[in-house]
Amino acid sequence: MTRYRGAILDVDGTLVRGNNGVPGASEAVRTLRNQGTNLLFFxxxxxxxxxxxxxxxxxxxxxxDDANVLTSALVTAEFLEAEYEGHDALVVGEGYLSELLEERGFVVCEDPDDAELVVASIDREFDYDDLTAALWALEGDVPFVGTDPDVTIPVHERLVPGSGAIINAIAGVAGREPDHVLGKPSPDAGRAALSHLGVSAEDCLVVGDRLDTDIALGEEIGATTVLVRSGVTSPDVLAGSEIQPDHVIDSVREIDEVLAD
Structure with a gap:
């Protein structure tokens, strides 16, 4: 049995690429489970x-199962429940995020003058009016929260703007940085992941393909980090980064090498 009681596994670029599974990913998941490792897909x-x-x-x-999944939206909702319960929220984001917050008891408002909280995220229909509404809502000391820092995300072998691009646009016109950006690699995301797994950081692996989110999350919480080369991180990027994983493997199919170390 491995000493790792839990593993936080990234999804895109680590287990799947587009609609296809990474070769050996299902076997790697079975290997971890057979070793008694609790898994969280983040x-x-x-x-x-x-x-x-x-x-x-x-x-x-x-x-x-659903209970094995954590997303930046869920981390954000849990954080907002704890910190800003009862606040009316202006949401710049897609439908699921607004629905999730409404399920958690938040009122999602359209009038920026009614907003007691601004939540920003990826929105593939983001436009000038959305930017203006966020600017007006942030004229006072209204809390400003982002779901995740990903400026770009991979889609069909190319990059497109992610949540970070929207958050940065709003921050630029408002002249202020977000009060909180959730999702990987924030401390709140790390605490939420460990809480869902029910393990301590020293007993946990973090496996992913991005240095600035997956590996940085592992560093933040003090877990053992594993970078897979099946995603977005090139050898040149890895060589020039201050963020360095504990292990580097070609793909998650080689996870048994980490478990045996």
Whole structure:
């Protein structure tokens, strides 16, 4: 049995690429489970509910339950419940995020003058009016929260703007940085992940393909980090980064090498 009682696994670039599973990913998940490791599948994508990942990973022969999934949207909702319960929120984001906050008891408002909280995230219909509404809502000391810092995200082998691009646009016109940016690699995301797993950081692996989110999250919480080369991080980027993983493997199919170390 491995000493790792828990593992936080990234999804895109680590277990799946687009609609296809990374070769060996299902075997790697089975290896971890056979070693007695509790698994949490953590995505910084704030636009989809857990059941989306259940279906998506099932197509890659990886069986999981809703309870095994954590996303930046869920981290954000949990954080807002704890810190800003009862605040009316102006949400710049896609439908799922607003629905999730409404389920948690928040009133999602359209009038920026009614906003007691601004939540910013990826929005593929983001426009000038949205930017203006956020600017007006932030004229006072209204809290400003972002779901995740990903400026770009991979789609069909190319990059497109992510939540970070929207958050940065709002921050630029408002002349202030967000009070909190949740999702990987924030401390709040780390605490939420460990709480969901029920393990301590020293007994946990963090496996992912991005240095600035996955590996940085592991460093933040003090877990053992594993970078997979199956995603976005090139050798040149790795060589020039201050963020360095504990292990580097070609893909998650080689996870048994980490477990045996």
């Amino acid at each position: 995505s910084n994508n704030p636009t989809q509910p857990p059941e989306h990942y259940v279906s998506r990973l099932a197509a890659a022969d990886i069986a999981i």
